[in-house]
Amino acid sequence: MNCDIRGMELTKAYKFRIYPDTKRQEEIDESISLAQKLYNKLLEKSINGKISRQTFNKYLHEILLENPEYHALYSQTRQDIRDRLIKTYQNFFRRCKEGKGKKGFPKSKPFDKYKSITYPQDNGSFSIERIKGFNRLRVSRIGTMKIELHRQIEGKIKTLTIAKEGKEYYAIFSVAIKRDEPQKAQDTNxxxxxxxxxxxxxxxxxxxxxxxxxxxxxxxxxxxxxxxxxxxxxxxxxxxxxxxxxxxxxxxxxxxxxxxxxxxxxxxxxxxxxxxxxxxxxxxxxxxxxxxxxxxxxxxxxxxxxxxxxxxxxxxxxxxxxxxxxxxxxxxxxxxxxxxxxxxxxxxxxxxxxxxxxxxxxxxxxxxxxxxxxxxxxxxxxxxxxxxxxxxxxxxxxxxxxxxxxxxxxx
Ligand SMILES: [Zn+2]
Structure with missing residues (x-):
């Protein structure tokens, strides 16, 4: 479990094994593959280095018009791909500025390097449900699957990432927890x-x-x-x-x-x-x-x-x-x-x-x-x-x- 303090909020990540059936596995693999292709397509379009969110939104729109199959990806997952790429560019430009060479210009991701999709907001696109005594993870556009909740999730779930590691599948939740404020003493003195x-x-x-x-x-x-x-x-x-x-x-x-x-x-x-x-x-x-x-x-x-x-x-x-x-x-x-x-x-x-x-x-x-x-x-x-x-x-x-x-x- 990772932990990181931002202001008055703690961000924690919880990772759980999930067990999608064959049909669901295909759905996940297909989504990851689409996400990887979309990432590379966006990269191609942005090779000129214009990296404003607005420009990327325009590119996304164009790609969707040309390739309607990307509609199969949840809209927020597409936005997450855009944000990942923007971040990659920003890191690259930062390294250049710091004089750490021009190495690391964002590269296209081969399939074996792109292994996850993210649902960046908990707005009903995913949920954990208890069905017939089992914990199930329901994910928009993919379906429902068993999840091994070996630990209670504390705090408010912010994002879900579904990742494939080898042949195994995982759900990673990032969670915001309010940091405890110091106890206020009675003002007696x-x-x-x-x-x-x-x-x-x-x-x-x-x-x-x-x-x-x-x-x-x-x-x-x-x-x-x-x-x-x-x-x-x-x-x-x-x-x-x-x-x-x-x-x-x-x-x-x-x-x-x-x-x-x-x-x-x-x-x-x-x-x-x-x-x-x-x-x-x-x-x-x-x-x-x-x-x-x-x-x-x-x-x-x-x-x-x-x-x-x-x-x-x-x-x-x-x-x-x-x-x-x-x-x-x-x-x-x-x-x-x-x-x-x-x-x-x-x-x-x-x-x-x-x-x-x-x-x-x-x-x-x-x-x-x-x-x-x-x-x-x-x-x-x-x-x-x-x-x-x-x-x-x-x-x-x-x-x-x-x-x-x-x-x-x-x-
Ligand atoms: Zn007086």
Whole structure:
């Protein structure tokens, strides 16, 4: 049994021996032979390499007019032959493009190489029935035959292929199975997370995660190399060298950020929270932040969010993204809005008297917004490759910031 994952669906293939009687064998052999001839006829017509579905449909139509015997093939089986040939051409052109030589131009299929016919859709063209205690396979244009169902078919049958192997006949069903989604936990312990100003982040349960030490260290080194790049003459070798150093420092901070974000997201997902409310960073244009320390922090935060989204998804914990506007300025107790310059570390509400760390206050607002059902986005189905892409994008963002910083210095 073959298995293959496509999106949220699994495709499985089940193969069963079938026992057509002599009459049915002749029907199958005749169909396979017709299918093979039709394949070769289509190939002849398409030798110019025009392979659009439309063109092939035109060819099919012409062939049927000239040779009415092909009507004996089920219409969808004819379409499947067309699709097989299109695929063969596409593979050939792909190989050419990849520079793997011009070998393998689609060839006509001799009878002994063409051994199956496919019914590409379960729309009544075939069925399994139980007759007098036996399982029987009924196939349009061929008839009914015994089938050895040695295993229960799970999922929805999509296609049937009848194949001849030596003197034996087989029915191969391809089946779509819905992939199990992670079990959704009861949301009893949700947490809001704010991108902290002083700390790395602050959480609605009062927890804070400090900024990692390498932030400060790397910030200094990056600033140093930025100054050095700026001092060198444009186009000079020394400038090139300094730029390489600068790039090296950025790479270092990217790697360290990645480690940090991996560990932190792992810790949070295992900490017993049942869902996470975070700021939707797409709303703020974070990359365009000219302040170096903040751009390091933002890049790392973006990476952390993506890891968290991925890991939470794996564990069936929802991530809710909320509009970050005014989360720092709003009182999480009474909704009062205050001006909160960056120098203010505490939120002191002049209406209800709330006194709270500014970032913790913001994280509670983020949680509250998620709870009233703002933009919800669940993380099901994020893949590891999406994560890698996300990290690459993050590094690119840093390159962008690097360029900006450099321009700022050279002006
Ligand atoms: Zn208040």
């Amino acid at each position: 949700p947490v809001g997370i704010d991108l902290g100003l002083i700390s790395f982040n602050a959480m609605s349960d009062g927890r804070k995660v400090e900024k990692p030490k390498f932030f400060k260290k790397e910030e200094k080194r990056i600033a140093l190399w930025q100054r050095r790049v700026a001092k060198k003459k444009k186009g000079s070798n020394n400038r090139k060298k300094a730029k390489l150093h600068l790039q090296h420092e950025w790479n270092k901070v990217t790697r360290q950020s990645e480690d940090f974000a991996q560990k932190l997201s792992h810790d949070l997902v295992s900490a017993g929270y049942t869902s996470f409310a975070v700021e939707d960073l797409r709303i703020q244009n974070m990359v365009k932040n000219h302040h170096l320390a903040q751009s390091i922090s933002n890049a790392c935060w973006g990476g952390f969010l993506k890891f968290l989204t991925y890991k939470a998804g794996e564990n069936g914990l929802p991530i809710m993204k909320v509009n970050p506007q005014n989360t720092s300025k709003t009182c999480s107790n009474c909704g009062n809005i205050l001006e909160m310059p960056l120098s203010k570390r505490m939120f002191n509400c002049d209406r209800c008297g709330l006194q709270l760390d500014r970032d913790i206050n913001a994280s509670i607002n983020i949680l509250n917004r998620a709870m009233v059902g703002q933009t919800k986005s669940h993380a099901w189905g994020d893949s590891a490759s999406t994560m890698q892409k996300a990290w690459r994008a993050e590094s690119l963002n840093q390159e962008h910031t690097l360029q900006q910083a450099e321009e700022a210095h050279t002006l």
